[in-house]
Amino acid sequence: MQQLNILSELQCDALAEVFNIGAGRAALSISEIVNDEVKLSIPCIEVKKSTEINAEILPLPNERFGTVHQDFSGPFEATAMLVFSEENALEIVRDMMGSQMSLEELVEFEQEAMCELGNIILNACLSAMADMLSISLSSSLPCYTITSCAEVINTITGSTDQDYVLVLNIVFTSVKRQSEGHLILLLSSTSLTNLIKHIDRFLGNI
Amino acid sequence: MSLPNYVLEDVFNAINLGLIIVDAEYNVLFWNDWIFKRTHIKQAEAVSHKLDSVFSEPLSVTFLNAIKNTLEYGLPTVLSNALHRSPLPLYDLSLQTDEKTRIPQAITISPLQSQQGELYCVIQVTDSSTSIKREKMLRSHSEIFKREANTDSLTGIYNRRFFDEHYKIAFHSAIRQQQYLSIFMIDIDFFKDYNDYYGHLKGDETLRAVAQALKSQLFRASDLIARYGGEEFVLILPDLSEEQAEKFAEKLKNSIFNLAIPHVNSSLFNQVTISIGLCAGIPQEEYDILGRADAALYLAKQQGRNRCVMLSLL
Amino acid sequence: MTTIPKKLLIVDDSKVSRMLVRAQIVAVHPEWTILDACSGEESISLVEKDPPDYCIMDINMPGILGTDAAEIILKIHPQIRIVIFSANIQETYQSRANALGTIFVAKPVSEKSIAIILNHFQCNN
Numbered sequence: 001m002q003q004l005n006i007l008s009e010l011q012c013d014a015l016a017e018v019f020n021i022g023a024g025r026a027a028l029s030i031s032e033i034v035n036d037e038v039k040l041s042i043p044c045i046e047v048k049k050s051t052e053i054n055a056e057i058l059p060l061p062n063e064r065f066g067t068v069h070q071d072f073s074g075p076f077e078a079t080a081m082l083v084f085s086e087e088n089a090l091e092i093v094r095d096m097m098g099s100q101m102s103l104e105e106l107v108e109f110e111q112e113a114m115c116e117l118g119n120i121i122l123n124a125c126l127s128a129m130a131d132m133l134s135i136s137l138s139s140s141l142p143c144y145t146i147t148s149c150a151e152v153i154n155t156i157t158g159s160t161d162q163d164y165v166l167v168l169n170i171v172f173t174s175v176k177r178q179s180e181g182h183l184i185l186l187l188s189s190t191s192l193t194n195l196i197k198h199i200d201r202f203l204g205n206i
Numbered sequence: 207m208s209l210p211n212y213v214l215e216d217v218f219n220a221i222n223l224g225l226i227i228v229d230a231e232y233n234v235l236f237w238n239d240w241i242f243k244r245t246h247i248k249q250a251e252a253v254s255h256k257l258d259s260v261f262s263e264p265l266s267v268t269f270l271n272a273i274k275n276t277l278e279y280g281l282p283t284v285l286s287n288a289l290h291r292s293p294l295p296l297y298d299l300s301l302q303t304d305e306k307t308r309i310p311q312a313i314t315i316s317p318l319q320s321q322q323g324e325l326y327c328v329i330q331v332t333d334s335s336t337s338i339k340r341e342k343m344l345r346s347h348s349e350i351f352k353r354e355a356n357t358d359s360l361t362g363i364y365n366r367r368f369f370d371e372h373y374k375i376a377f378h379s380a381i382r383q384q385q386y387l388s389i390f391m392i393d394i395d396f397f398k399d400y401n402d403y404y405g406h407l408k409g410d411e412t413l414r415a416v417a418q419a420l421k422s423q424l425f426r427a428s429d430l431i432a433r434y435g436g437e438e439f440v441l442i443l444p445d446l447s448e449e450q451a452e453k454f455a456e457k458l459k460n461s462i463f464n465l466a467i468p469h470v471n472s473s474l475f476n477q478v479t480i481s482i483g484l485c486a487g488i489p490q491e492e493y494d495i496l497g498r499a500d501a502a503l504y505l506a507k508q509q510g511r512n513r514c515v516m517l518s519l520l
Numbered sequence: 521m522t523t524i525p526k527k528l529l530i531v532d533d534s535k536v537s538r539m540l541v542r543a544q545i546v547a548v549h550p551e552w553t554i555l556d557a558c559s560g561e562e563s564i565s566l567v568e569k570d571p572p573d574y575c576i577m578d579i580n581m582p583g584i585l586g587t588d589a590a591e592i593i594l595k596i597h598p599q600i601r602i603v604i605f606s607a608n609i610q611e612t613y614q615s616r617a618n619a620l621g622t623i624f625v626a627k628p629v630s631e632k633s634i635a636i637i638l639n640h641f642q643c644n645n
Contacts, residue, residue, distance in 0.1 A: 014536040020580075021628045024607030032268065033289050037612050041580065072281075096289055109288035112312060116286040127279040132628055139281045141314065178425060203536070206543045 006047040006164070006192075011199050016045050018132050019168060019183075022125030029120045034096050039173040040121070042183070046167045050186065053156045053165055065152050066090075066110070068118025068144050072126060074137035075198060076191035079162065080126075081155075082118040082170075084181035086146055089114050095174050115144040121170070125183065133198045162186040224296070224311075224331030230277055230324065232257045241331070244296040244309060261295050269293040269313070276315045276327050285313040287334035294331060310334040358433040360410055361417035369432035369440055373496070376430075376442055380489050388451040388486040389499040390441040390458065392420065395479045395511040397437035399471035412467055412478060413437065419461045423454070440499075448516065451486040455514035458482060463512070479512035487519035495519060525551040526641075527572040531563040531589065532556070532605075533581040540629040541576060541605075548638060560589030571597050574641045577622075579606040579613060587616050594620060603637045 007015070023040040031038045066089035068082045084092065093113040119142040126137050147155075156165055166185040171178060187195065209217070218225055219239040227236040234257055237249040245261070252260045258270060268290060272283040285293055292308035312334050318326040356368035364372070380387035394400070394416060401409040413433075420439060421431050434440040446454060459482060467478040483503025485495050498517045506515040528545060532538045538556045545554060555572060557563040561583050563575070575593065577586040590602050604617035607627040617624035623640050625633050 010535065013534055017534045017536045017628075020534070021607045024609050024627065028609045029271075031610050037610055039608070093288070109286075112284075112286035113288035116284050116289055119282075119284045123275065123279070123281045123283065126281055127275070128628070130279055136280060138317070141282050141316070142284060203539075206536075206539045 007196070010203060011196060012045055014199050014203055015166075016042065018129050019045065019125055021132065022128035023121075023170070025128060026121045026124035029124065030096070030117070034174065036175055038175075039171075041171045041173075042168050043171060044169050047192070048165050048167060050156050050163055050165045053153055053167075064146055064148055066114050066144065066146055067152060068115055068122070068142050070119070070122050070139045070142050072137050072139040074130075075135050076187065076194040078166075078191055079186040080122050081152075081184045081186070082121055082181060083152060083184060084114075084179065088179040088181065091177060092117065092172060092174075092179055095176055111144050115142045118142050118144065121183070133202050135198060156184065156186060161188050162191075163189050164192045224294075224329075226257070226329040226331070227318075228257050228273070228327050228329070230326070232273065234260060235326065241296070244299060246299060263295040265295075266290070266293050272313075272315050273327055273329070276317050277325055280317040280319070280325065282314065282316040285311075285315070287312045296331070358417075361414050361433050363417050363421055363439075364430060364432040366432060366434055369430070369434065369442070372430055372432075373442060376444060377489060377495065380444060381491060384488055385445050386447060386451075386486060387489055387495060388441075388443045388446050388454075388484065389495050390443070390451075390455060391434070391483040391496075391499040391503040392439040392441070392458065392480050393503055393507070394437040395474065395481055395507075396469065396472045400469050400478065403469075403471045415465060415467065416462055416478070416480070419465055420458055423457055423461055446486065448486050448518075451484055452514065452516055455482045455484050455516070459512065459514055474510075474512055481506040481511045482514035484514055484516040485519060486516065489519060493519050525549075525553060526574060527553045527555065527570075528641075529563060529566060529572040529575045530554060530556040531558075531560065531575065531581070531586060532578040533558050534578075537578065537627075537629060541634070544629060544631065544634040545638075548634070560584040560586055563589050564592055567593050567597060567600070571600060573600065575600055575602045576605050576637060577602055579604060579608050587613070587620065590617075590622055591620055594622075601641050603640055605633070605637065 019042045023042050027038050027040040030040075064086040066084050066086050070080050072078055072080060090110055093110050096113060096117065097109065122142065123139070126139060129135070130137050164187045166187065168183040170181045170183050172181065218236070221238070222240065224240045224244070225236065225238040226234060226241060228234055234252045234255055237252040242248055247260060257273070258265050269285065272285055275281065276283050287310050292311050293313060294311060296309045296311065297306050298309055310333070312332050314330045316328045316330070318328050320326065356364055358365040376387060379385070394412070397409070400412065417431070417433065417439065420441065424431060424441070428445070429441070429443045431439060431441045441458070443451070443454065459480060462478065462480045465478065468476065469478045470476055472479065481503060483499045483501065483506055485498035485502055487495070489495050498519060502515045502517040505517070506513050509515060526549070530538050530541050532541070535558075538558075542554050542556070545552060555566060555570070557566050559581050563577070575590070577590050579586040586606070587604060590604065593600060594602065602622040604613070604622050604624045605627060606613060606624070609626045614624040625636050627633065
């Protein structure tokens, strides 16, 4: 299958290391907010053609998703999306806010708290990428939307100039629960080529 | 045509938003009227001073770290009101009271680079007290109503109505995917006697405690607990083998036993216990998995309570 | 300065991370013997056969945690100097590392982080 060849094993491992550093930084920031231990792990990374994205990549197709986007640019450009099921998003936010909040209050805060959570995770991953690949990236402000799975998939498959997606599973573990989400980077083929170029340069420097 | 600089400054002072600009060494370069009104520190007193020395109170580590990260990586950072409340010492000084509470704030920190390549940080502060109210009104009708309609008001877990809907979906999905489905029917033992002895308020408290203890045993997004009626709860878990389901029932039973809620009218252990009827298997259209779980619960009661009985689907 | 060549064991499930660490160490100490393992379990059995002087241990790996592996290794070979080297930089992991009698160094692999590690290896008890 061709998608297996987009990244070599070593390139994938290098990217995994970059995102693990990012996840560690994000977990530290989040743990400082919640005053408790949290774990963020990224067990797998896949590069796919955006046309291959379908409901199977994102579990629970009936559910609604909370999505945080940031567009970033630099040596390569991408749209980064952090996707959690709406229910998971709410639970994470509830844990982060700590108090016994009513659902009513919680819904009010969900949007901005999720925006911040997404901003923490995305910035941590981008900064780890900047550090390790010795590049500098800039980014738009995060924005949060609640959408159906179909809409998320349409965003991915419908973006005409971004042919590739980097899909990372994110497992967020707090003392109380474990939630799974996805970090999705939409890349044009030029950007993917440039990203690979930087990974190779990084590997070449070892 | 472009605006002269002094007009721009007026604009910055006119907007209903706090604006602070600092350079890469954290020196304040600009400080608008909005900030002045909420601190009574004039721009002239703030400019050229380090941001953390301008205020009379120390700034939070999170806020300072956010600026540091923005300057170091050139990435914008948001600090939500939900998670930070009031990072900056800003007050509503129009109130003539001695009591000082900080204004709830949401903060956005954006990097800015001059043509000469110098980095700056633009700190925007909004007063969240108004947006909180607005959002509340916008959202309340649709979403909250929907959530409430699905929630059991006493215990906070899903209600019967939501369970019935979810059950239909889960049942058919199990048939389609040829996957195991487990239903756990749970009843609190001698609950009528409990209410009679301790009163209904205490009874409600116990219902809540039991609901929460059972709920805390669930870890997968696919699992669901609902209040089925009175002192009855129902759990639905896909994709567990019979052996795993039985083990899980044991965990549920223990979770309630370990609460050790006294129940002097229980002839069993002098504490609150539950009986569980479990039915697990790969369902087919004509099977009545709920009915089987209910029958299993009846057997668990017959066989002495504080136990789980499992029946197969057939 | 004594320059007896030392033996170092690098434990990390990421091949890239092992390569990076190795490259940084070799740049400073080309004479050292460097072994590597990609899990806690593998590191324990390697140490059994051929105990190193120093060990750099990641935390999150498939199988047992690096901190648990370090504890097991130190029980049998208390003389091995171990550094816990992880991207997981929360307080709890740092204090766990300290409780074991090791030190904690935060990833990423860089000249700076490697310098801290080498300093720990070579300072006197």
